[in-house]
Amino acid sequence: MSRMTLKQTLKSDLTSAMKARDKVRTGTLRMTLSAVTNAEVAGAEVRELSDDEVLKVVIKEAKKRREAATAYDDANRAELAEQERAELEVLEAYLPSQLSDEELDALAKDAVAETGATGMAGMGQVMKVVQPKIAGRAEGGRVAAAVKRALAG
Structure with missing residues (x-):
C-alpha cells in the first residue's frame, strides 16, 4: 500500500x-x-x-x-x-523536528566554509546554501541569526 x-x-x-x-x-x-x-x-x-x-x-x-x-x-x-x-x-505535529541551536550553528558554519563568504556581505550567499539543508526544521529568523554568528566568528 x-x-x-x-x-x-x-x-x-x-x-x-x-x-x-x-x-x-x-x-x-x-x-x-x-x-x-x-x-x-x-x-x-x-x-x-x-x-x-x-x-x-x-x-x-x-x-x-x-x-x-x-x-x-x-x-x-x-x-x-x-x-x-x-x-x-x-x-x-506535522512539522519536521526542529534543529537545536548547536545543530543550526554547525550547519551555518559549514555553509560559510562552503561559500567562502566573509562578513555580512556574504549573508545572502550563505543563506542560499544553508536553507535547503534546513528544510523547515528551523524558522527563518533563527537561521539568519545562526548565519550572522557564523559570519561574525
Whole structure:
C-alpha cells in the first residue's frame, strides 16, 4: 500500500478531530487545508501540491500562529495568545523536528566554509546554501541569526 500524502493525512486527521469533537484541532486543520487549497488554485492552473509544498503551507501557517501569539502577548491579550499557541501545537505535529541551536550553528558554519563568504556581505550567499539543508526544521529568523554568528566568528 502506498504511503498517505501529507494532504491525505491532514484530511484524515480532520475527520478524526471532528468525530472527537476537538474544536481546536478541527478548526486548525480546516484552516490549514483551506490554505493548501488556496495554494493549489493560486497559479495559472489548478494543481495538486507535492508533500514538500504542503509542508511549506503548514510551516507558513505555524509561523502565522507564532507571530500572532507574540503580538497578543505584547497587547496583554493572554486568552487570544493561548488560542494561537494551541493551534500552533496542532500544526507542530506535522512539522519536521526542529534543529537545536548547536545543530543550526554547525550547519551555518559549514555553509560559510562552503561559500567562502566573509562578513555580512556574504549573508545572502550563505543563506542560499544553508536553507535547503534546513528544510523547515528551523524558522527563518533563527537561521539568519545562526548565519550572522557564523559570519561574525
